[in-house]
Amino acid sequence: MGVCMDLEALFNIMGQLVGQDAPGEHEAGPAFHALMKSLLRFDYIVVFAYRGQERPIDLYSTFTPEEHVVFVSMYQAGPYLLDPFYSAAQEPKPGVWRMRELAPDRFFSSEYFRSYYTQTGLAEEIGFFVALENGITVVLSLMRREQSGVFSAAEFALLKKAEPVVVALVRHAWNDLGRRFDNAIARRGKGGRRAAHPETERVWRDLNLTDREAAIVELVLQGHSSESIGLRLGISTGTVKVHRRNVYRKLGISSQTQLLSIYLKSLG
Template sequence: MVHAGRIVEDIGSPDFGRSLAGGLRSVAPYDFTVIFGYVGSARPLDLYDDFPPDRRLLHVEEYQEGPYLLDPFFLATLDLSEPGLKRLREIAPDRFYQGEYYRSYYAQTGLAEEIGYVIRVNDTLTIVVSLMRKEKRFSTAEVRALKQVWPVIDAACRKHWQNVVPADGGQSQDIAERIEDAFQRIGEGVLTARERQVVELTLRGHSADAIGSQLGISSGTVRIHRRNIYTKLRISSQGELFSVFINAMLGDVQDDPPASAARARTRRS
């Protein structure tokens, strides 16, 4: 890695993120870098990014307002899988590209591919170093080269961000609790525990078959649950369900879910 020395030299300095991005671009060219720090399900910390202002609004500010909770990279920070370089299309659910998170939020990025290093800094903080391309996917050879420099990236990032302390001291709610609280507010207690599970998996991008397999029920039963959810929430589409979810996470849920959904769509347009 040509820039490894500079990366090591800049550990602990404000130039570290820029040096890290430069080093990674020397391995495989790409367009944008963003490094988020995750502490449980708390609002992500923007540790570094090199977006132009118009792109930063979508990729950082809007992302932090709620969509991150459905991001496969964020979800990868919560599981116990091995850290390392992950391709979005490999860790995403089976219907991710047909799901509402993709259609309502991620498709707006116009990215050809996103890959990211998932790094466990300590017991509290996990970071994701995301590399984004606008025009074409990373080749097999490029991914292989990026995996080869993993030891340098992992060690340097853990050293640089080892003392990061989130504003809430790490005392964030568990994601399952936050989602349950949100849907209690949306449905005023009318959604069952099973229906909340179906909502969460649907919004993450899982198909009816995949949801049924995870919950031990048939895909037909999943579809019945979805119809019941729409009826109870007085909505008629997955798009409205996504909007209601985001408003719930923002604490902007009123007595009329469709009205909240309309406001969310207005903010995104």
């Protein structure tokens, strides 16, 4: 598939992105949408801000109310902690990335993928990762449904060329996100702080798992194979498998489906 740009629309939006009247916080999402629309075809856009394990802030999206439930509300409730884009935002990994470039080796056969991600009906997701101050990363995602197919190599190359403009837009428009994260916690009050800061360490401690067991099961839920986990933690594949069996025995479960259910309920 070739790239089909709307140059008139591109030049118009570029004119809006420069000068004293450059888009502010409320105009940035629509401006990014218009910029991307001038470059290529996609089905959805969603922009999230991440800070640590806190619930992501949805800055902009193009979903219907029904789609918003799956892509935003359900995601913010806990599944984001297992999302490859969330993991990349924590490192951070600035740049333009395809989801499959960031996903662990068993992500597409993981329970998270089967039980949550497949509900989105996406063929592919590409994200612009923009690292800001105070540990905040903004991820601007372009999505295509299965019917639309994946982004071509030429389209991906074009998005990488557009990165400097996207970075400048984000840094100009969303330069006070720390305040928004702090306000979100304050609005929930003391009783809601857990929802804003999911304490994964507390979850596993309450389930009587050791630190090593907790690290392994989180990587399992993210979609890492035993081999991948062993490499990341510096232990043998056999040791990883022993720890996994011990976790299943402690929790009285026999499947990753049950493990994910326990994890998400405990976070809730």
